[in-house]
Amino acid sequence: MPDGSAVTEVRVVLPGHLRTLARVTGEVRVEVAEPVTIGAVLDAIEARFPVLRGAIRGHDGGPRRPFVRFFACEEDLSHDPIDTALPGPVVAGREPFLVVGSVAGG
Amino acid sequence: MPVAGAAANGCRDLDTVGAMLLAVANGSHPAVLEEDGMSGVRVLVGTRKGAFILTSDGTRRDWKVSGPHFPGWEIYHVAGSPADPDRLWASQSNGWFGQQVQRSDDGGETWEPVGNQFAYHGDPGTHQWYDGTPRPWEFSRVWHFEPSPTDRDLVWAGVQDAALFRSTDGGGSWHELPALREVRGPEWNPGAGGLCLHTIKLDPNDPQRMFIAISAAGAFRTDDGAASWKAINRGLRSGHMPDQDAEVGHCVHRLALHPSRPNTLYMQKHWDVMRTDDAGENWYEISGDLPTDFGFAIDVHAHEPETVYVVPIASDEFHVPPDGALRVYRSRSGGGEWEPLSKGLPQQDCYVNVLRDAMAVDSLDDCGIYFGTTGGQVYASADSGDSWEPIVRDLPGVLSVEVQTLA
Numbered sequence: 001m002p003d004g005s006a007v008t009e010v011r012v013v014l015p016g017h018l019r020t021l022a023r024v025t026g027e028v029r030v031e032v033a034e035p036v037t038i039g040a041v042l043d044a045i046e047a048r049f050p051v052l053r054g055a056i057r058g059h060d061g062g063p064r065r066p067f068v069r070f071f072a073c074e075e076d077l078s079h080d081p082i083d084t085a086l087p088g089p090v091v092a093g094r095e096p097f098l099v100v101g102s103v104a105g106g
Numbered sequence: 107m108p109v110a111g112a113a114a115n116g117c118r119d120l121d122t123v124g125a126m127l128l129a130v131a132n133g134s135h136p137a138v139l140e141e142d143g144m145s146g147v148r149v150l151v152g153t154r155k156g157a158f159i160l161t162s163d164g165t166r167r168d169w170k171v172s173g174p175h176f177p178g179w180e181i182y183h184v185a186g187s188p189a190d191p192d193r194l195w196a197s198q199s200n201g202w203f204g205q206q207v208q209r210s211d212d213g214g215e216t217w218e219p220v221g222n223q224f225a226y227h228g229d230p231g232t233h234q235w236y237d238g239t240p241r242p243w244e245f246s247r248v249w250h251f252e253p254s255p256t257d258r259d260l261v262w263a264g265v266q267d268a269a270l271f272r273s274t275d276g277g278g279s280w281h282e283l284p285a286l287r288e289v290r291g292p293e294w295n296p297g298a299g300g301l302c303l304h305t306i307k308l309d310p311n312d313p314q315r316m317f318i319a320i321s322a323a324g325a326f327r328t329d330d331g332a333a334s335w336k337a338i339n340r341g342l343r344s345g346h347m348p349d350q351d352a353e354v355g356h357c358v359h360r361l362a363l364h365p366s367r368p369n370t371l372y373m374q375k376h377w378d379v380m381r382t383d384d385a386g387e388n389w390y391e392i393s394g395d396l397p398t399d400f401g402f403a404i405d406v407h408a409h410e411p412e413t414v415y416v417v418p419i420a421s422d423e424f425h426v427p428p429d430g431a432l433r434v435y436r437s438r439s440g441g442g443e444w445e446p447l448s449k450g451l452p453q454q455d456c457y458v459n460v461l462r463d464a465m466a467v468d469s470l471d472d473c474g475i476y477f478g479t480t481g482g483q484v485y486a487s488a489d490s491g492d493s494w495e496p497i498v499r500d501l502p503g504v505l506s507v508e509v510q511t512l513a
Contacts (some may be wrong), residue, residue, distance in 0.1 A: 017203055021203075051219045053222070054223060
């Protein structure tokens, strides 16, 4: 966590398989230094749950895995730059940041 | 061992089986173990939707089923360490969330994720794609683990896109042995299942020698601990290539060897069952009187180096047994002459496949043979293949079967 930065708690909803890997149930909360960007939240998730490194995006901050999507406030943020600031309600803790395994199949 | 009570009903729970472990051999051809009447087996099954562990005593009549472990994930392989029988390795992957490596140190009761970063050494360049264009090397999954026979923390991993990795720290980190890709790697093509390194065979007499196989590149051997490699495909002929006896490009499905004769290898190629007696310098065909020489799995009896098992599959167009009848074929003469083994196996309306890593043998006195099917059955024979019984019938499609012989 960078010194001197304001820190906020972000609610994160992980897909079932990743909750199992991380051994958590329900939402998780991670502390993120502002500015609260997509990348900063992913960094915080991976720092708290090292088993998820490589499961959401490539190792060492690599690209988003193709079948993983990022939603928040009814918006698809998956294709936004990694340094995109998250919406205010997410930063304020009123809305979660959703990591979603895309639907594939019939 | 204080397990007489448990033995009375022919079925032990995992705790008891774990306590029994004095020595365990992993994989297809363990060293022959000192045994007593209390021996047992632990069958490690990887499926499309999780891992399962099947345990029994030496009679192999009654089985305890544990699982699914990692439900919903593809488990390409589960392997046990000969050096530490309670240490297991599982390759857990799916298309959404990639690769995990799980390790157990208590025979599969509990698991811990370990390192899952498989980074190619340097810039791996490109290989051939299905349409003949160059395609960058890209890791997607671990197909096979081969634990060291002597070091519990050393394990080899064969991956897709084809490469050989090694961990020397119990799976914490993985490092590629890149010299393999120098053997005409840019010319390698993927098979239908991908460009996968699926078979790793260690020479029990020479720790510097190893054999590997890749679909559809061929077989390769190192004599210097993976510092350098050579293609060992002389004698193979493959109709899918313009040059049918080219140095690389052969779709090798599986290799098998007996530890007492490491210069003799058996191969189930895409088509053709092959044999070499000079460590791969020259191969010759042993398909003989098989009804079809297409197939995936091949293995060798634990105590009879000339007794070989295959599961003929109708063709590469059908991927089902001939005539809807599931039959293992056994040769007691090192190939050429084969006998069908059908007692206890479905002989009508059976249209399952047996994949390359889905056959294994134990090393009990009366050698046990095991195989799993894409229909979710795992069959066992406690009499070298003369008769078969299903251990389980309704698992997800089976990707791999290994067996540990507990003594």
